Amino acid sequence: WSIMERPPSQDRGRAYLSHLKHDDWFGGKTIGYFAGIALLINNITGPESGWLFPAICFVVIWMMSSLSTTMYCEAMRKIPGNEHFRDRIEYSSIVAYYFGRKAYIAAQIGLNGALQSLNVISVIQSAQVMDNAISAMFGHSCGINISPFSLSNNGTQMEESIKGWSCFDTTDLSNGNPWGCHLVISLGFLVALFITVPMGYFKLDDNMIIQEIAFVLTFACWLVWLIACFFSNNFLNGDWSIPAVSPASSYTSQAGVLGTILFNFGFVTTVPSWVNEKKPEVSVNRTVWIATLLCNIVFFAMGIPPAMAFHQYLAGPATGTCENSALGCKESIMDLYTSSLAPDTLRHNHAAHFILQLSVYLFPIVAVLSSIPVFSIVIKYNCVENGWSHWSAFFWGVIFPWVFAIPLLYQPNALNQFITFSSLIFVAFTDFIVPWFLYMKLQRLKTKEQSIEATGVTHSLKSENIQGGFLTTVTERTNLLSDPLIDVTIAEHFAIPESWRLTQHQKFMGAAALVVVMTSAAIAGTVLQIQTTVSTSWDCAGVGQN
Numbered sequence: 001w002s003i004m005e006r007p008p009s010q011d012r013g014r015a016y017l018s019h020l021k022h023d024d025w026f027g028g029k030t031i032g033y034f035a036g037i038a039l040l041i042n043n044i045t046g047p048e049s050g051w052l053f054p055a056i057c058f059v060v061i062w063m064m065s066s067l068s069t070t071m072y073c074e075a076m077r078k079i080p081g082n083e084h085f086r087d088r089i090e091y092s093s094i095v096a097y098y099f100g101r102k103a104y105i106a107a108q109i110g111l112n113g114a115l116q117s118l119n120v121i122s123v124i125q126s127a128q129v130m131d132n133a134i135s136a137m138f139g140h141s142c143g144i145n146i147s148p149f150s151l152s153n154n155g156t157q158m159e160e161s162i163k164g165w166s167c168f169d170t171t172d173l174s175n176g177n178p179w180g181c182h183l184v185i186s187l188g189f190l191v192a193l194f195i196t197v198p199m200g201y202f203k204l205d206d207n208m209i210i211q212e213i214a215f216v217l218t219f220a221c222w223l224v225w226l227i228a229c230f231f232s233n234n235f236l237n238g239d240w241s242i243p244a245v246s247p248a249s250s251y252t253s254q255a256g257v258l259g260t261i262l263f264n265f266g267f268v269t270t271v272p273s274w275v276n277e278k279k280p281e282v283s284v285n286r287t288v289w290i291a292t293l294l295c296n297i298v299f300f301a302m303g304i305p306p307a308m309a310f311h312q313y314l315a316g317p318a319t320g321t322c323e324n325s326a327l328g329c330k331e332s333i334m335d336l337y338t339s340s341l342a343p344d345t346l347r348h349n350h351a352a353h354f355i356l357q358l359s360v361y362l363f364p365i366v367a368v369l370s371s372i373p374v375f376s377i378v379i380k381y382n383c384v385e386n387g388w389s390h391w392s393a394f395f396w397g398v399i400f401p402w403v404f405a406i407p408l409l410y411q412p413n414a415l416n417q418f419i420t421f422s423s424l425i426f427v428a429f430t431d432f433i434v435p436w437f438l439y440m441k442l443q444r445l446k447t448k449e450q451s452i453e454a455t456g457v458t459h460s461l462k463s464e465n466i467q468g469g470f471l472t473t474v475t476e477r478t479n480l481l482s483d484p485l486i487d488v489t490i491a492e493h494f495a496i497p498e499s500w501r502l503t504q505h506q507k508f509m510g511a512a513a514l515v516v517v518m519t520s521a522a523i524a525g526t527v528l529q530i531q532t533t534v535s536t537s538w539d540c541a542g543v544g545q546n
Contacts, residue, residue: 054303057261062296064432064514065265066289070495071511072268072435073275073284075442077493084492088276090382091269095434098441110430111269111382112396115375117422118266119401122372123192124409126364131170131188132338133361142167143179143186146406151178153541171338173543179410180543189409192369193402199373200380200398205277207373214370217362222302224359225333231343232309240308260420264299265292266427268435273378284493306333313341334360376401410543421526428522436511436518439495443508450504 073085076094081087089097091111096104131141144165151161153176160166160178168178170188179186199207234240275284307314313330330336337360346352379397384390496502502510 068435071439075438113426123405126192127189129364146183176541181540200376214366217366221359229305229309262423268431443504
């Protein structure tokens with residue numbers, strides 16, 4: 001039978017796992033606590049809405065994403081043959097096991113949409129910052145303009161816009177951006193590509209040393225940026241307050257906030273691959289909740305002080321506008337620190353300015369680029385496990401996002417729009433709704449098992465009645481405890497502690513409520529974002545300066 005068919009015997013779980021394709025392209029169970037936390041933090045990591053709504057969103061989505069992750073993992077370990085995650089099974093195959101072929105197809109579309117979107121966004125970010133780094137070192141960056149056409153800024157034609165090979169200083173856009181709305185393969189794009197693609201060839205556990213180094217350096221960059229905030233004119237002059245809700249905010253701006261936060265917490269799809277290669281003694285709950293809590297702290301630390309320090313210059317995530325547009329709005333704190341809007345005290349101190357610039361140009365390498373191989377490897381794993389050839393999986397997972405990113409590299413506000421739409425559509429579905437549906441299915445099956453136990457039916461009949469053995473029976477648990485390869489001191493994973501004594505019905509209704517909330521928010525956010533996009537004008541020459 002194929003992996004999408006349901007064998008009738010009580011050994012359906014083990015038979016299903018045995019028919020998944022696993023070879024030497026997959027890693028072993030070698031990832032420890034620190035590497036796991038580093039991996040999740042690397043994968044997880046505008047003021048126009050004030051601080052209240054983003055703060056509420058961060059806390060709520062932090063808890064929702066952590067719960068969805070642990071719920072997904074509980075459904076994952078309940079597949080017979082995968083007790084204590086002893087075997088391996090990837091994201092889409094878990095969905096196929098519980099819901100069948102149609103759900104598997106939907107999961108594959110959602111998984112690839114979410115991870116490819118995250119990769120494309122990371123490619124755009126890293127390529128643009130890499131171009132700025134090249135310009136800072138050599139005075140300009142160059143690129144092949146695939147679609148040269150004339151572009152003007154304030155009535156003056158930009159000569160570089162009509163050349164097939166053009167060079168300009170990407171850190172100085174006072175005279176416009178000649179690459180705006182063009183299809184450009186820049187040097188920054190190529191450098192980022194050559195750094196990242198080789199890492200996508202390796203296994204997930206082979207990338208752990210890179211994740212650990214990136215984790216430490218990323219925190220160092222964040223620390224530099226946080227300190228730099230306190231040298232801003234707003235802090236020095238005591239004008240550092242920001243409103244709870246900005247007077248200029250609107251419902252449409254909240255859609256951009258929601259999409260951006262969902263994007264940052266869109267890590268659930270990568271977790272099954274990590275679980276498959278973690279050490280048996282590494283706790284899923286402890287690793288997930290520590291990693292997400294640290295990320296939440298970082299988001300607040302790196303969100304509120306910069307907003308206080310530079311709120312008049314930072315562009316909002318939905319409209320791309322800011323309070324003081326005359327000096328040019330900046331999409332991120334990185335763009336601001338590499339411009340003339342950086343704190344004067346630091347810009348006039350050579351050592352401080354060098355450290356600040358280094359942190360900005362180092363960040364896309366250690367943080368953004370380190371996440372691209374992880375998403376690529378997860379896509380590759382899911383494809384190979386379900387019958388793709390190695391090289392077709394490698395092209396789709398590792399090469400394709402770079403090809404797809406080329407037309408979006410220097411489009412007006414493309415990054416924010418892509419983040420918002422992909423998050424509201426794909427990330428909301430694959431990282432939140434699907435895990436909760438799996439958990440609901442699991443609770444239904446547990447309820448059936450308990451009702452059959454109450455009737456005194458034998459285990460053999462019970463296993464046949466519960467859809468071919470979805471759950472681990474007493475016999476299977478006994479066999480597990482006698483297996484010398486399994487450490488019996490390892491606690492079973494539960495998303496919600498058994499000590500809470502919640503019934504299966506209460507767990508089911510809780511997950512159902514989360515599905516309703518997230519679905520409603522995603523639909524409302526998508527509609528509002530469409531309204532914002534339609535009403536927002538695009539300025540090709542102003543790409544990068546808003």
